[in-house]
Amino acid sequence: xxxxxxxxxxxxxxxTLGSIYAMVGLGFTIIYNATGIINLAQGEFxxxxxxxxxxxxxxxxxxxxxxxxxxxxxxxxxGIIYERVFINPLKQTSLITLIIVTVAVSIFFxxxxxxxxxxxxxxxxxxxxxxxxxxxxxxxxPQIFWVLGLSLLTVILMNLFxxxxxxGKAMSACAGNRLAASLMGINVSKMILLSxxxxxxxxAIAGASITPIALMEYDRGPLLALKGFCAAVLGGLGLxxxxxxxxxxIGIIESFSAGFISxxxxxxxxxxxxxxVLFIKPSGIFGSEEVGxxxxx
Amino acid sequence: MLKLEGITTFYGTIQALKNISIxxxxxxxxxxxxxxGAGKTTLLKTVSGVIQSAGGAVWYQGTNIVHFSxxxxxxxxxxxxxxxxxxxxxLTVLDNLHLGAYLYHNRKFKDEIEEKLDWxxxxxxxxxxxxxxxxxxxxxxxxxxxxIARALMSRPKLLLLDEPSMGLAPLFVHEIFKVxxxxxxxxxxxxxxxxxxxxxxQIARYGYVLETGTVALEGLSQELLADKKVRQxxxxx
Ligand SMILES: Nc1ncnc2c1ncn2[C@@H]1O[C@H](COP(=O)(O)OP(=O)(O)O)[C@@H](O)[C@H]1O
Ligand SMILES: [Mg+2]
Numbered sequence: 232x233x234x235x236x237x238x239x240x241x242x243x244x245x246x247t248l249g250s251i252y253a254m255v256g257l258g259f260t261i262i263y264n265a266t267g268i269i270n271l272a273q274g275e276f277x278x279x280x281x282x283x284x285x286x287x288x289x290x291x292x293x294x295x296x297x298x299x300x301x302x303x304x305x306x307x308x309x310g311i312i313y314e315r316v317f318i319n320p321l322k323q324t325s326l327i328t329l330i331i332v333t334v335a336v337s338i339f340f341x342x343x344x345x346x347x348x349x350x351x352x353x354x355x356x357x358x359x360x361x362x363x364x365x366x367x368x369x370x371x372x373p374q375i376f377w378v379l380g381l382s383l384l385t386v387i388l389m390n391l392f393x394x395x396x397x398x399g400k401a402m403s404a405c406a407g408n409r410l411a412a413s414l415m416g417i418n419v420s421k422m423i424l425l426s427x428x429x430x431x432x433x434x435a436i437a438g439a440s441i442t443p444i445a446l447m448e449y450d451r452g453p454l455l456a457l458k459g460f461c462a463a464v465l466g467g468l469g470l471x472x473x474x475x476x477x478x479x480x481i482g483i484i485e486s487f488s489a490g491f492i493s494x495x496x497x498x499x500x501x502x503x504x505x506x507x508v509l510f511i512k513p514s515g516i517f518g519s520e521e522v523g524x525x526x527x528x
Numbered sequence: 529m530l531k532l533e534g535i536t537t538f539y540g541t542i543q544a545l546k547n548i549s550i551x552x553x554x555x556x557x558x559x560x561x562x563x564x565g566a567g568k569t570t571l572l573k574t575v576s577g578v579i580q581s582a583g584g585a586v587w588y589q590g591t592n593i594v595h596f597s598x599x600x601x602x603x604x605x606x607x608x609x610x611x612x613x614x615x616x617x618x619l620t621v622l623d624n625l626h627l628g629a630y631l632y633h634n635r636k637f638k639d640e641i642e643e644k645l646d647w648x649x650x651x652x653x654x655x656x657x658x659x660x661x662x663x664x665x666x667x668x669x670x671x672x673x674x675x676i677a678r679a680l681m682s683r684p685k686l687l688l689l690d691e692p693s694m695g696l697a698p699l700f701v702h703e704i705f706k707v708x709x710x711x712x713x714x715x716x717x718x719x720x721x722x723x724x725x726x727x728x729x730q731i732a733r734y735g736y737v738l739e740t741g742t743v744a745l746e747g748l749s750q751e752l753l754a755d756k757k758v759r760q761x762x763x764x765x
Contacts, residue, residue, distance in 0.1 A: 397626060397627070397630060397633040400619065400623055400626065400627060401627060401630055403616075403618070403619065404616045404619065404627050407616040407617065407618050407619065408614050408615070408616055408617075410578060410610060410614055411610060411614035411615065411616065412616075412627075413578050413598045413599075414576055414578065414598065414602070414607075414608050414610060414614075414679075415602065415627050415628055415630045415631075415678070415682070416598065416599035416602035416603060416630050416631040416682065417599070417627070417630055418597075418599055469618070
């Protein structure tokens with residue numbers, strides 16, 4: 232492969248990885264915006280998305296298209312149960328305790344997944360058949376278009392939701408000031424539930440669409456959560472668009488460093504960037520100082 | 529319009545309100561004064577339904593609302609301007625105002641919300657210019673205006689204000705109290721909680737003095753202003 236086609240190949244891989252990180256980062260942002268909680272079980276939503284999709288299509292032989300929506304529904308239900316069982320009863324608890332609870336839940340979810348699916352990775356056929364498309368000497372899998380398209384669509388919808396709808400604003404009002412939110416007649420508990428549900432749906436979309444390319448196993452969550460968390464923080468925690476752009480940046484850098492330096496280092500890269508950026512600009516690349524001041528983390 | 533009967537509220541085992549009974553007539557301005565920690569904020573939170581009371585009744589227009597949800601209470605026309613303003617500081621002034629009308633955000637009320645905004649901007653002209661600014665970046669006085677404006681967006685018949693003059697320069701206090709009087713002239717019933725007893729008693733018709741969770745004294749504002757104990761304890765004379 233010549234250099235040009237190599238670069239194109241890495242770029243495409245980077246965009247694909249990046250769109251997954253972007254979605255995980257967006258998932259973090261949604262729950263953070265509604266509650267101030269960093270949900271460290273975000274990666275498990277992705278894992279469930281992939282593995283449930285495998286179960287539905289490979290074991291139950293449900294057609295791909297239908298299975299995709301059933302997967303979203305099931306993972307969303309997981310998000311809802313998670314919030315009602317582990318988060319909602321702990322209303323009076325400090326944020327830091329709640330964040331530790333999310334770690335416990337992520338371990339619990341991995342346990343369940345290992346029990347059901349074992350430790351081996353599973354594969355999934357691509358959403359649509361077809362040969363890889365050759366572009367500038369690089370081979371691009373059709374599934375990559377599914378991943379990019381779905382994440383783009385999701386990001387646009389989420390943006391509209393948070394910036395244009397009163398429900399979206401009410402959701403972020405809940406994190407900003409819970410007392411004031413209830414005084415406005417906003418049902419805070421319902422908004423928090425909705426944020427977990429939405430985040431879970433996002434994770435499921437990411438998981439179901441990436442599995443045909445990247446496989447999926449029970450313990451994929453933590454690494455995805457880590458990268459997504461980096462994206463959320465770099466994007467200026469709380470800013471959906473920031474998290475998405477940062478997710479793509481991390482994905483692309485990771486792909487290029489795996490290609491040109493060593494694949495052993497690729498996971499360290501996101502962390503190194505995170506630390507560097509936080510040193511230089513604690514509010515994240517896209518965060519403003521102004522907003523940073525009113526945040527708890 | 530509003531009648532509290534034997535309201536008792538706890539924080540865990542700490543009793544913050546003991547058997548409180550007060551009355552606010554329609555169209556009235558009533559004030560509750562008292563030192564820090566007397567239970568004034570707890571009282572308003574109990575009325576708004578963000579804290580549950582352990583006993584007693586809150587009668588509002590003939591209905592006991594003591595166990596109603598905060599949302600239901602807002603929808604019935606009781607709105608609160610909380611202590612310390614409690615703005616959504618990461619959102620714009622306009623977003624704050626729209627969230628004030630959260631319960632009315634559907635097609636049916638679209639024009640009404642726009643009308644309400646127009647009216648708010650004539651009440652507080654400065655907010656029109658600041659509509660796109662983040663609420664948290666404004667001065668204390670302006671933030672208090674946003675807090676009042678936001679509470680007005682839900683079309684309250686009864687407005688609860690918790691220490692609106694707190695931390696404001698005298699000029700702003702004057703401004704805020706002028707607005708409160710104007711709102712009352714236009715028909716809004718006011719329950720005003722204040723530590724600034726003089727200003728509060730000057731604007732109110734009737735007053736209650738709260739001490740450690742009980743009503744220590746009540747009477748017409750004139751009487752309270754003239755009362756020796758009140759003058760010593762709350763008016764610095
Ligand atoms: N969240 C809380 N938890 C426990 N005690 C509280 C809480 N809020 C207020 N209190 C106590 O209740 C009493 C009344 O407080 P508050 O209603 O805020 O008084 P005020 O508004 O008159 O200053 C005080 O003794 C205060 O310490
Ligand atoms: Mg108070």
